[in-house]
Amino acid sequence: MDKIKxxxxxxxxxxxxxxxxxxxxxxxxxxxxxxxAVGYEISAEQYTTGIKKVxxxxxxxxxxxxxxxxxxxxxxxxxxxxxxxPLTKMAPTGGNEKKAHWQISLEHADREIMDCATCHxxxxxxxxxxxxxxxxxxxxxxxxCRQCHSTQYSDWLGGAHGKNINVWLPPRLAKNCVDCHNPHxxxxxxxxxxxxxxxKIQELDPR
Amino acid sequence: xxxxxxxxxxxxxxxxxxxxxxxxxSCRQQDGYEQVINKSLDRRSALxxxxxxxxxxxxxLNTSCSITSNEDEKELAALKWExxxxxxxxxxxxxxxxxxxxxxxxxYALRNGGKINISDKGPxxxxxxxxxxxxxxxxxxxxxxxxxxxxxxxxxxxxxxYIRIHEFKKGQMNFEMADDNFYHEVxxxxxxxxxxxxxxxxxxxxVNVCPVEATWKEKDGIVVIDYDWCIGCxxxxxxxxxxxxxxxxxxxxxxxxEINKDQHYLGNRLRKKGVMEKCTFCIQRSRNxxxxxxxxxxxxxxxxxxxxxxxxxxxxxVLANKKVFRLKEDLGTEPKFWYFMD
Numbered sequence: 001m002d003k004i005k006x007x008x009x010x011x012x013x014x015x016x017x018x019x020x021x022x023x024x025x026x027x028x029x030x031x032x033x034x035x036x037a038v039g040y041e042i043s044a045e046q047y048t049t050g051i052k053k054v055x056x057x058x059x060x061x062x063x064x065x066x067x068x069x070x071x072x073x074x075x076x077x078x079x080x081x082x083x084x085x086p087l088t089k090m091a092p093t094g095g096n097e098k099k100a101h102w103q104i105s106l107e108h109a110d111r112e113i114m115d116c117a118t119c120h121x122x123x124x125x126x127x128x129x130x131x132x133x134x135x136x137x138x139x140x141x142x143x144x145c146r147q148c149h150s151t152q153y154s155d156w157l158g159g160a161h162g163k164n165i166n167v168w169l170p171p172r173l174a175k176n177c178v179d180c181h182n183p184h185x186x187x188x189x190x191x192x193x194x195x196x197x198x199x200k201i202q203e204l205d206p207r
Numbered sequence: 208x209x210x211x212x213x214x215x216x217x218x219x220x221x222x223x224x225x226x227x228x229x230x231x232x233s234c235r236q237q238d239g240y241e242q243v244i245n246k247s248l249d250r251r252s253a254l255x256x257x258x259x260x261x262x263x264x265x266x267x268l269n270t271s272c273s274i275t276s277n278e279d280e281k282e283l284a285a286l287k288w289e290x291x292x293x294x295x296x297x298x299x300x301x302x303x304x305x306x307x308x309x310x311x312x313x314x315y316a317l318r319n320g321g322k323i324n325i326s327d328k329g330p331x332x333x334x335x336x337x338x339x340x341x342x343x344x345x346x347x348x349x350x351x352x353x354x355x356x357x358x359x360x361x362x363x364x365x366x367x368x369y370i371r372i373h374e375f376k377k378g379q380m381n382f383e384m385a386d387d388n389f390y391h392e393v394x395x396x397x398x399x400x401x402x403x404x405x406x407x408x409x410x411x412x413x414v415n416v417c418p419v420e421a422t423w424k425e426k427d428g429i430v431v432i433d434y435d436w437c438i439g440c441x442x443x444x445x446x447x448x449x450x451x452x453x454x455x456x457x458x459x460x461x462x463x464x465e466i467n468k469d470q471h472y473l474g475n476r477l478r479k480k481g482v483m484e485k486c487t488f489c490i491q492r493s494r495n496x497x498x499x500x501x502x503x504x505x506x507x508x509x510x511x512x513x514x515x516x517x518x519x520x521x522x523x524x525v526l527a528n529k530k531v532f533r534l535k536e537d538l539g540t541e542p543k544f545w546y547f548m549d
Contacts, residue, residue, distance in 0.1 A: 010276040026541040029335075032517035034523070046497025138303045155549070159521020160341065160529055163508035169496030172521065180508065188507065190392050193349035195356075198366040200388040 044167040051165065053173060058113050064157065065172035068165070070139045078136070083125035088139060107185035119183065120142050145177045152177075230393030261447040283317045286310050293415055296472060297423055301327075307473055315477075323468040325476055330427035336488050336543065337428075337515035339525045340402055343549040344509035347372055347393035347400040354504030358489055359475040360467055369453065369486040370501060371406045402509075403534070404501075405430065405451035405486040406542030413443035413452060422483070429488050430514075431473040439481035448535050449542070452485045462474045488512070515543065 001070065052069040071077050082100065083090070108114055116122075119134075121129035128144050130134040136143045146153035155161035165173045177183075198202070211289050254259045293299075293307050304327040328499040352370050373385035377397050385401075394400065397517070407430050414430060421436035422443055444452040458480040470476040471491035478484050489499035498505075504511040513522035523530065529547040 003312045014377075026543065029409075030515055030523075030526075034335070036519060037519055038514070038517050040331065040333075040496075042331055042496055045498055047495075058303035062240055112426075145309075151549075159511060159513075160525045160530055160547070161508065161549070163502070163505065163510075164498065164513075164521065166503065167496050167499060168493070168498050168502075168513045168520070169517070170517075180506070187348065189395065191348070193389075193393055195349045196390065197349075197352075197371065197387055198368050200390055201366045203388070 005098040034067065040047050040169060042169065044169040047166045048173050056174075065138075065174050067142075067174055067176045070141065070178065071137070074138060079125040087125070094195065104184050107187070108183065141183070145183075149177075222336070234505055239448055279317050284313060286314050286317075290314070290435070292421035293435065295420060295436045297420065302475070309471040311472075311476065319463065321463070321466075321468070323466070323470055323476075325468075326471045326474075326491055328493075330425050330429075330472065331496075333493060333514075333516050334434045335428045336407065336493060337513060337514040337521055337522045337526075338407075338488070338544045339511040339529075339531065340544065340546050341507075341509040341549065342399055342401050342510070342546050344507045345372070345397075345400040345402060345505075346507055346509075347389065347398075348506060350504045350506055351402065351501035351510065354500040355486070356370055357465070358492070358500035359487075360459075360461050360470075360477055361484075362457070362478075363457060363462065363465075364460045365455075365457060367453050367455075367459070367484075367486060368486075369451075371450070372400055374398050374400055401546065403449060403451070404544075405447075406449055406534070406540070407486075407488060409541035409543060410539060412446040412448065412538075412540060416442040416446040418442065425473075429473075429490055429493075430485075431487055431490065432485065433473070434476070434478050434482045434484065439483065441483065443483055447543065448538055448540065452483050455480050455482055 025076070053066040053201065054074060056064050056067050076082070106114065106116070117129075119128050120135075121127045124135060128138060128141055130136055131147055140184045142153065144158070152161050156174070159172075159174070162175050162177070165175060167173065182187075195201075212383065215367070240260070281500075284430075290307065290310055296304070298302065308325045308327045308515055312323055312325050315321065349372055352368050352372070355361070355369055356363075356367070360367065361369070371387055373382065373387050374389045374393075374395065375381075375398060377399055380401070406426055408425075409428065411424055411430050413426055417423075418440060419436060419438055421438070422430065422432045424430050439454070441454055444454060455478055459478050460475065466477070467475060469491055469532050471487075471494070474487045474490035489497070489501075498512050502512045511522055511525055513520035515522060515526075525547060526545060531545040531547045533542045533545055
């Protein structure tokens with residue numbers, strides 16, 4: 001009986017000084033097992049084959065991740081199909097005919113701060129432009145956005161803003177800013193939920 | 208008591224060591240079902256004999272009563288019989304896993320005429336799945352739930368959903384004050400949205416209470432259920448502090464043309480009446496490197512998924528650079544599901 005008492009006392013002490021969930025904490029596991037990069041034995045390439053990718057950034061450094069190519073998805077690209085003369089020479093004729101790009105309305109900041117030429121390079125319509133008039137390819141439009149939205153940009157680089165496409169497995173393929181936000185009207189809209197929750201559906205349609 | 212128990216352990220282990228199929232014994236006390244499983248070889252061969260007998264009997268009966276009886280029905284009966292006596296998936300060898308998966312695929316083909324593809328893919332090496340949810344981004348659109356129901360073949364009749372989206376008034380986070388049944392355009396002014404589902408705890412209380420070990424944590428951290436081993440006692444549902452588990456009160460029904468035919472044994476294969484189910488991080492997708500359906504469907508990018516053991520993954524960046532929190536952290540359940548704000 002004494003032995004049992006001693007053993008149970010020891011067990012009790014052990015249990016007090018070392019609670020189960022602290023001993024093998026998840027964070028400890030991440031710090032030890034997750035310290036070095038892992039080599040994956042599987043590949044998820046087949047889930048992104050349909051997407052034309054471009055590496056992020058223009059540097060010769062290691063590519064951080066990939067983004068979908070943009071220019072081939074812009075309806076009226078290349079712009080020089082129409083823009084063969086400088087924009088100043090394409091001034092409206094004053095008639096009542098439908099203007100090009102009539103469907104675009106700018107709902108981004110206010111008109112005193114931003115107009116078309118804030119982002120579009122009026123000297124070369126094939127390109128966007130930065131504040132310092134550097135030309136930026138439509139594929140790298142994030143370089144335009146990040147001039148103002150720097151917090152969102154750094155979150156996007158890390159992966160807290162935006163979203164990865166199809167796969168979690170590296171190489172990372174992430175949506176570009178304009179894949180979610182319409183640059184002419186970047187806010188997401190208010191709408192009805194795509195579905196209601198279980199209780200609400202049953203309430204509205206009792207069986 | 209202590210000594211008697213220990214002695215029993217010592218007695219039990221050698222018998223398992225003799226049996227090469229007795230996988231899973233780590234010299235702890237053996238449960239009743241393990242003892243049964245460890246003897247399953249003899250039992251199974253005996254059953255095979257019985258099956259043959261049954262086949263002979265039933266075919267005799269069939270042919271005598273009906274002329275429409277055919278080979279398919281006989282095959283189905285035999286498959287059902289073998290399925291009925293199979294073991295716990297956790298203890299199956301790779302061959303046994305393959306065999307049950309093939310039986311299930313064949314049974315579906317015989318019953319419904321279509322082809323489904325059930326995977327028995329195991330965990331990927333050096334992977335521990337983790338999830339982060341951005342409560343500043345979620346807008347309550349519920350696209351995730353649509354995608355989840357579609358992907359995971361949830362019961363359409365009872366409107367089963369694994370994910371719940373809670374609407375909170377800004378300035379507090381009391382779940383009793385949250386509205387889950389919102390019925391208006393979203394996001395509502397002055398509100399934020401927070402989604403819950405199975406958190407795949409690293410220390411899952413639901414696993415500990417299962418009396419038949421029909422639910423367990425896989426190596427990659429996904430908490431899974433063997434739907435064919437579950438007895439439907441719902442202890443796990445009571446033990447889960449996060450409302451992560453769902454029960455099939457009636458036979459689940461998915462219209463034939465809506466069934467997702469890419470399935471996993473531990474994931475979205477068709478369930479039956481009286482068993483538990485829950486989110487599996489879309490095991491049939493995530494083990495192939497794909498994102499879960501909810502992550503892919505989210506139009507706001509509020510859902511982030513990845514490998515916690517990969518220091519270059521986006522989920523690790525979020526954990527390292529954002530102020531993250533988990534629900535009911537004081538319970539020590541260690542959910543692998545974090546929340547954060549922009």
